[in-house]
Amino acid sequence: xxxxSDGRSRKLPFVVLVLSAGTFLMGTTEFVVAGLLPEIAxxxxxxxxxxxxxxxxxxxxxxxxxxxxxxxxxxLPRRSTLVLALVVFxxxxxxxxxxxxxxxxLAARVVTALAxxxxxxxxxxxxxxxxxPGATSRALGMLLGGLTVATVAGVPLGAWLGQLxxxxxxxxxxxxxxxGAAAVIGRFIPADERREAPSVRAEFAALRDVRVxxxxxxxxxxxxxxxxxxxxxxxxxxERAGISAGxxxxxxxxxxxxALLGTTVGxxxxxxxxxxxxxxxxxxxxxxxxxxxxxxxNPVAAVVLVTLMGVTGFAANxxxxxxxxxxxxxxxxxxSGLSGAAPNVGIxxxxxxxxIALTSPLGQAGPPLVGTxxxxxxxxxxxxxxxxxxxxxxxxxxxxGEGVDLSIGPSESAPNIG
Numbered sequence: 503x504x505x506x507s508d509g510r511s512r513k514l515p516f517v518v519l520v521l522s523a524g525t526f527l528m529g530t531t532e533f534v535v536a537g538l539l540p541e542i543a544x545x546x547x548x549x550x551x552x553x554x555x556x557x558x559x560x561x562x563x564x565x566x567x568x569x570x571x572x573x574x575x576x577x578l579p580r581r582s583t584l585v586l587a588l589v590v591f592x593x594x595x596x597x598x599x600x601x602x603x604x605x606x607x608l609a610a611r612v613v614t615a616l617a618x619x620x621x622x623x624x625x626x627x628x629x630x631x632x633x634x635p636g637a638t639s640r641a642l643g644m645l646l647g648g649l650t651v652a653t654v655a656g657v658p659l660g661a662w663l664g665q666l667x668x669x670x671x672x673x674x675x676x677x678x679x680x681x682g683a684a685a686v687i688g689r690f691i692p693a694d695e696r697r698e699a700p701s702v703r704a705e706f707a708a709l710r711d712v713r714v715x716x717x718x719x720x721x722x723x724x725x726x727x728x729x730x731x732x733x734x735x736x737x738x739x740x741e742r743a744g745i746s747a748g749x750x751x752x753x754x755x756x757x758x759x760x761a762l763l764g765t766t767v768g769x770x771x772x773x774x775x776x777x778x779x780x781x782x783x784x785x786x787x788x789x790x791x792x793x794x795x796x797x798x799x800n801p802v803a804a805v806v807l808v809t810l811m812g813v814t815g816f817a818a819n820x821x822x823x824x825x826x827x828x829x830x831x832x833x834x835x836x837x838s839g840l841s842g843a844a845p846n847v848g849i850x851x852x853x854x855x856x857x858i859a860l861t862s863p864l865g866q867a868g869p870p871l872v873g874t875x876x877x878x879x880x881x882x883x884x885x886x887x888x889x890x891x892x893x894x895x896x897x898x899x900x901x902x903g904e905g906v907d908l909s910i911g912p913s914e915s916a917p918n919i920g
Contacts, residue, residue: 515632518641520690521625522648524588527680528618529652530660531595532560534672536733537661537754540747541669546604550737551857557733558853559608563615564846571620572839573705581691583624588684591617595677599670615846623839628691630827642827643769643820651762658751658758665748705836713829713890714837718844719883721822724784726848727876728815730856731791732757733849734869735808742866743804753805760812765819772821777888783818784880790814791874795867815877819845852876 535542535556543553575583594614598607626645633641660672709715731738739745739753764783771779790810797803823841830837852872859868 514637514641514644517632517691518629518644520687521584521629522644522651524584524621524625524683524687525645525648526652526656527588527591527676527683528621529649530656530672531591531614531676532557532618532649533652533657533732534660534664534676535560537657537736537750538664538669538672539734539736541664542607545669546602546607548604551861552604554733554853554857556608556611557729558850558857559611560615560618561729561846561850561853563612564619565843565850566619567616568619568623568842568846569836569839571616572623572835575620575624576705576835580624580628581688584621584628584691585684585688587617587620587624588680588687590614591621592677592680592684595673595680599673599677619839619842622842623835626823626827626838626841627835630824640769640820642823643765643772646765646769646816646819646823647762649761649765651758655755655758658755661751661754709830709836709840711829711831713887714826714840716883716887716890717822717826717829718840720780720784720818720880720887721826721841721844722848723876723880723883724787724815724818724822724848725845726850726852727791727873727880728787728811729845729849730852730876731794731811731870731873733853734856734860734866737860738798738866738869739804739808742798743801744799745801745804753808756805756809757812760809761816762812764813764815764817768817769820771817772824776821776825777884779821780818780884781881781888783814784877784884787811787814788874788877788880791870791877795870795874798867798870848876 535553539550539553542548542556543550546553591614594610594617597613598610601607601610622645626642629641629645660675663671663675735754735757736747736750739750740747745753768779768783790807794804794807794811797807823838826837826841856869856872859872860866862868864871
């Protein structure tokens, strides 16, 4: 077997590493606000729950932007699309950093979300095409690794910088870094080498497979539950667990390290035993969030459980993304866009519901309770996939040069899904 036919026998292409650097910036901007909510709320004269709408607005922009931009840019050169997305991303951050209006900052968040959705849906297809069929989950795991490194380094550093220079400081830094990333992407991403023109009709036809929608439902429920909790993690740690505000970045770093571990392990297991990986991740995340609801007044328990939330909550993402692309067959771009939108449907609804729960008698225990319910519901579409034997591909369909493997595991055999 040639190295190129087996994703396990060779390293991932350099282009995947370059794209993961871009997702690092995207992940930082999406999640850093969670560590800056008190500062933003105070400076813009809004309540904490209103400031949380900055996360909800970003999620809403991703919901609309990822699939819409996947279709709008379908016939554009992928390299140019990635560069343009980063330029718009930089401009959005400049507007937010210069504004004293909460409404304008909210609008800038939506614009940066549209750019993020564009980058993700195109970058995921470029990365999986470059990696080859046998390493789809690994390539997506690397891209998601950029997001999780953002939680390890970008988010805590952003929170720390926000405490030193005000919440606008991280926005200035993100604007500068994304402008530099645009130049790097333009230099290292190869020109398109597609064998045929992409078809909008084929992209929509791929959505007829109910397995695609079941997979997207899993994404929405799982990430919605985790991020419903994470959106208001700062008040939970400071007001419920009694941890000092200065220690919050340290806890966020622990969460990020856990997420990086979960993504790495999930990416490796997802190509071989996808269903076992998904069920285990959903069940353990449910347990962790339930324990966090009960035990978060204890600072040690809170730190341990927040870390474990990162491990279990992110372990399923590479396998879910790979399944969505495989089920979409030869038309993966729209499926990739929906894979970016689906988690943000959950995040938008979850963070909004968590904000309501935060102001209820439940207080800081409300968001993790909302997360527990959402993640528990993930087991419904997972059960449907299992009953359909959806993670087996007895008769794989041919794909047309997009690098998407329709078999569920390594190319030489279909694995036991556990």
